[in-house]
Amino acid sequence: MGTQDVSGKNGQKTAIREENERAILEAAEEVFAEYGFSGATTSRIARRAGIPKANLHYYFATKEALYRRVIDNIFTVWLEAASSLNESDHPRQALAAYIQAKMDLSRSRPLGSKVWANEIIQGAPVIQDYLENTLREWTASREAMIRRWVDEGKIAPVNPRYLLYMIWATTQHYADFGHQIATLNDGRALTDAQWEEAKKNVTEIILRGIGISA
Amino acid sequence: MGTQDVSGKNGQKTAIREENERAILEAAEEVFAEYGFSGATTSRIARRAGIPKANLHYYFATKEALYRRVIDNIFTVWLEAASSLNESDHPRQALAAYIQAKMDLSRSRPLGSKVWANEIIQGAPVIQDYLENTLREWTASREAMIRRWVDEGKIAPVNPRYLLYMIWATTQHYADFGHQIATLNDGRALTDAQWEEAKKNVTEIILRGIGISA
DNA sequence: AAAAATCTTGACCAATCGGTCAAGATATAA
């Protein structure tokens, strides 16, 4: 993830730079999530961050450089959640933990999910290398793990790939389509209780769906 | 869906208008799917339709008017697929048919799904009234139907709403995230056989997940 | 206190945006 060095002589960012970059990245995630890369404008991001546009371009030379930093952050968070799907547990615990982690991520960081969705819809012009390397390797290793579960008779015979897609699709839907879900919920976002119920339903249907009785 | 009347004295569009509007709408769906409403430009749409921009604006006065026509068409197709989830069948047949219809739609009209996804991510500035009326009523009636199945013990006790979301999310994922799926498939779109396998897996996991043994 | 590094910002740039217009080309109706 090549980011140019902007640190001073002592090799660290100033407090001012730290704070301003943080504010810009926060505003940028909002705007990129809502409008996509092409639809987002640097002036809109600057306005939302509360600084002049020229100041934004002092910290991030181009819109694309800013976008890459946003994407990098999102991918890091995605990988953290991904690590919860690990070998050590039994299928039920492992998958339940992963679904929970992904659902929690959709609630705590819906903007990241939306930026990701926009990027994929556009054909992943920026993160194609992540898809072809990090994501591909992660997916292959998890597919192998799930296939082992199938071979050992621990879960029903499903194609691991399509199970993973179902988990991704369902959990991310609660972030990407949050507005539609809220509209169908009398215009209000899901309450904590509703969210828990959604998590429970999603987990139960998927686990039962692969032959693990809840 | 208020569209202004542009028909001649005898009350019908000319063949020229028919053909040109069709070409423009086709190009517009592509561009809106890829770039969203804000990111799409009328000149890009015109270029893809093979006509000068001024000619596009002769047929569609504004970008928003064109966008509304595209959205209208997509919603019509969506409703057709939705009608396959009907009362007459048993839960297994009804849900299997609906999942199949939605999967087929993701394959035959992926662009429409992407435009829809973009619109929702942006907060549905254009189709909010569809969500609040047509979609809300459709969803309520189907929720009631599924709840009856639960009460009659035909399927496991799930909240119908979250079951519907899972079906929408999973099936539409194959359109909206088609690029990611292709990348994880060695860069090639799913073959017919793979698509059938995906459909089979999705249907089986969901049906088994709500207690209907395949 | 002086020097150096860092940060701020209004003014500006060429390119592109959505959209208009008028003049001419083409098709249809009388």
Added chain:
DNA sequence: TTATATCTTGACCGATTGGTCAAGATTTTT
């Protein structure tokens, strides 16, 4: 054939785009 309606398009409009720049303000280092 003539008249009318429809269609086509280059040129153009003010506004906004991503990005630059220079001059000054502020902070940090010496």
